Amino acid sequence: MDDSTPASVQNGMDVDTPPSVTSTPAVFSLDSETFKKIHPTEYHRRFLSQGVRPDGRTLSRFRKAKITVGAITTAHGSAMARLGETTVVCGIKAEITEPKTGAPRDGFIVPNFDLPPLCSPQFKPGPPSELSQSISEYINRVLESSKLLNLSDLCIEEGRAVWVLYADIVCLNYEGNAMDAAMLALVAALKHVRLPTATFYEADNAVRVKEQRTIPLKLSRTPISVTFGVFDGQFILADPDIEEEPHLSSQLTVIIEQNGGLCGMLKPGGSALGQETLTSCLEAARTRATHILGILEGALAER
């Protein structure tokens, strides 16, 4: 439905039968679904060696991205991002707090990414998984180190009151590539934030705000996260999905701007990646970022 793959490509590839399944040395010919379940890595390998992925995409093809902003009225800014069927919602709530003594004008931004048990059977109830903690932490670092927001813009009264922006990103339907979807929803929601005019009243040491929310945040840039999967150390898969993720030998995330400036790179271990591959991933990421920015601008204009 949301798959941007042309129908011809999808139908042209007989998705139900992986290429050369019957040539298995096994005496038992398993039906495709059973084969996929029992030998998942081999199932993917057979597709990829023919230059196509089980969902019909080519190796370098990203899933369709879709952004809508403003669905959550209880938030000061909100956005829903979809990559294929991966769906995440980011709601940003602004509250008032005291600044740190060392930085009396600086407000706070607190990003958190949650993979609740609702979104996939691989996430259990209880404390957040290592994956969601790592994504939250990396996003936090990117926000800080790329100086996306000038935190002093969040000052209401120096040394007394500043805004704290809680950016909570919740995944509703997990179909792979959480990082890209989370970053996209976050950036879209930040661009959608409107804060009310706030005044600090010395008399009762309290901040009061107007009901209308009119003040947008000033973002210094628009970083886009673009993730690649590496299969068998040799196939580079753009935007890996949930079926591919467990079989990848490595992943690479590029946080990039439209002009090609970088805000982060993350390759959390796995098989080695050479300089040439890095260069080609950076190229592909830049093209993808330009495409995503177009969609983002469209979504913000529609509002």
Add this chain to the structure above:
Amino acid sequence: MTQRTRPDKRHSPNEMRPFYCSSALLSRADGSVRFKSGDSAVMCSVFGPMEVKLRDEKLDKAVVEVIFKTAAGMTTTKERMYERIIRQTLEASILSGLHPRTSIRVTLQVLTDDGGILSTALNAATLALVDAGIPLRSLAASVTCMIDDTGELLLDPTAIELERSASVHTFAFDNVSEGTLANMSTGLFTVDEYMRCYETCRLAAVSVQQLFRTSSEGKVRREYG
């Protein structure tokens, strides 16, 4: 060319801090190492291959567990991210298929942090795995560098230097593959700067590999004469 002296008296931006390691400190562990790079020091102990909790058990390979603790003993999201990066980097090195249904636990305790702690921890972990005799396909060596606010590249920066960083880059390279095993870069940087950091760290990793060899040699020679 004017050479600035770095806060810790190093003369060149391309100079690593001196590093040391000492091993077999914890008698109960199967392998243990203290790795020190300048004033950043990490203690690492390795247990395994040992029995694994049934729910974590993997049919075809050993489970690698990494525990990363700060000097204060805290575990926040930052430590969990480090654990994930270190675990997945070590997984690429460990021949885990030789010990299915077992667990290999790597515990990292930061003693002091003066910058580049992720690299220090990774190097400590690699050496502790060697000490424990865990079968390894290769050895992962990690190096951190930064680009400061003037655009200068500084290898192996200290905490004071990191305060002036425009971007920070940590890489891991092994002694058999072409390319990087792990990379975490943050800040604002260009593709050119990134590639310069990649190349600088790749070269510096060779000297870390040399340390791996001499320290193993020292230990074995001592015991076997």
Add this chain to the structure above:
Amino acid sequence: MNDIVTPGQRLAHAGDYKVSSGTYQKDDFIYASVVGISQILPPEKEGESPIITVTRHKEFNPIPDVGSIVTGRIIRVNQFSATMTIMVVGTAPCKENFQGVIRVQDVRATERDKVQIYKSFRPGDVVRAEVVSLGDARSYYLSTAKNELGVIFAQSMAGYTMIPVSWEEMICPKTKVVEHRKCAKPES
């Protein structure tokens, strides 16, 4: 009456039909218990009421039942049993796996006292088995004591897919080493 029905929908008077899967009877009526298509099937025996049933609209997460043929992977072996993770029930892959155990007495039908688990299954083998009982709290009890049941896919020590040469042996095509297994007879 091939209608789309939803749970709780009243389908018929109690006496008119015999209830079957997807339906239930309460007081005087028969109701649907799942979303799907309701169907009337002819009676099983002459003189009985026709059968009413509702077929689910989508693949239900399969659950092993007594008599189900299941396929899965051996995860552990000891002298007394082989533990298997059930991945496919019939031809339906499970969304989440179940655990089953093949006890030494259930490996084959003949000479049960001579069975050695190590010579029948190895971790990693793909095995087809039949559910014999719901078993204990942890596992379903499985049996391979039929010709068509047993190992259907196994790798040799050298890591190659082996070819069965008899009911009890498989050969590595590369190293020509023969290993013991309880092999399933391939369907012709």
Add this chain to the structure above:
Amino acid sequence: MAKKGKKALEVRDLPPGEEAASSTTKTLVIPGDHIPIKIENSTGPARVRVGPGLHQEQGELVAVKAGILQQGSQNRWWVEGTQKRYVPALGESVLGIIASKHGEFYRVDIGAAHPASLPVLAFEGATKRNRPNLEVGSLIYARVSLANKDMEPELDCIDPATGKAGGFGELKDGFMVRCSLGMARRLLDPRSPILLRLAEAFKFETAVGMNGRVWVNAETTPHIITVARAIQVADGAAAGDVMRRVEQVLRTLDDFMDNS
């Protein structure tokens, strides 16, 4: 059980090919190092046999552990390292502690990743009616009869050559010390200077397990402690320093005996 008195060399025979490294130059390898030995197409007596610490990868031999590259008889190659965790190998003698009793077998802790099982029938003369009676916590000396990465290790207490106990079975009295795997291997060498030196001083018996456990028994407790201490101080000491430390332990014993 047989008494393995006086000298360690009587404990058991060494596996063939491990008497000594035939190479005189000691090559140090670390994981990832390629070993320039041709293994392709080597057959017959020249066939390269790959031992612990080495791995075959696409026709090449690669080191996977750090240590000294060793060549034994029959062209067997391995890496001698400093490992402490035991990985069971077929035919090796180990010291185990009974962890639990089951109907047909005991579960035994041998310090490996998985506990080993020891069938009740794997003892000399054991039948369904006449089975050994070992308690949880008992120390046994056994042989690894099954070692495979896919399975729990299995032990027996029968010497396959004779069908007799041959020294395997429960070890009563005495004391067990732990040491590195390398130390255990060196103690098994009939020329082990440590045990030879101790044997000059007094009588004792030992049973050395390849799993880094050594059982020691002697006439008096101070003598037992002396052997145990000697092994412990030698373990991890620099090669040139081992005998000096053993002498030190022996002197302590003399002092103690003189005083008492």
Add this chain to the structure above:
Amino acid sequence: MADRKRVTGPEKSVVPLLEPGSLSAFTFDPEKRKDGRNIDRIRPVFMKTGVVRQANGSAYLEAGKLKVACGVYGPRQTARSKISSRGILNCDFKFSPFSGGRRRAYIKDSQEKEYSLVLRQALAPAVRLDLLPKSTVDVFVQVLESDGSAACLAAAITCAALALADAGIEMLDAVAACAVGYFDSTICLDPTDEEETYQSGSLVLSYMPSLNEVTHVIQSGEIGTTTTIKALELCVDACAQIQSVMQQTLAATIKEKINGA
């Protein structure tokens, strides 16, 4: 203690007060509800199934600003050594941090724990757990936006029942739930957050319309019996309306599939 498993912000923060005068005047008048509804009307409700692909069944429900998603997993093998001839129904209710007036923490609070329990009590009588030996069915509800706490609970129950039906779990009936607020002598269906601040009590009814059986009632406030009975009657009618939307939604899914095939 700070939650170390998440990125933490400042220790304390507060929702800002509104400037006096900027507050748009609101007083509850049953004749003039802000959204134009009559007191015996529920918000128009939109439902959708199959929103979470990895789940065995899932549903999304939107009523006005209220937005709830639910995923059902199972039947899956019951963990640990609990052997039972009946299946187990687990329910988990969670507000998203941004779903209400002030930002909520991730760790479950008492309200979420209570609602999780109510969810199970309201659904379990309808689910044929006798047909699921050794198995567990997990129901996870995530509120994206709340507008009226009682209405939100009712929406969660309805959404979960829809997801259970979508998962193909056998049920006696599709449970539908709805809420009323008591405003002195007036009973008002499906109150919003704003309206709730003026109410003196509330009632949530979970009901199986086809069987005419109640699975759960929860009421608070000092309410006379006759008023309660009247409220129940109102809810019963509303539940029938809600169930018909559920049925249409489920039937539409099948039709789509038949037409698509």
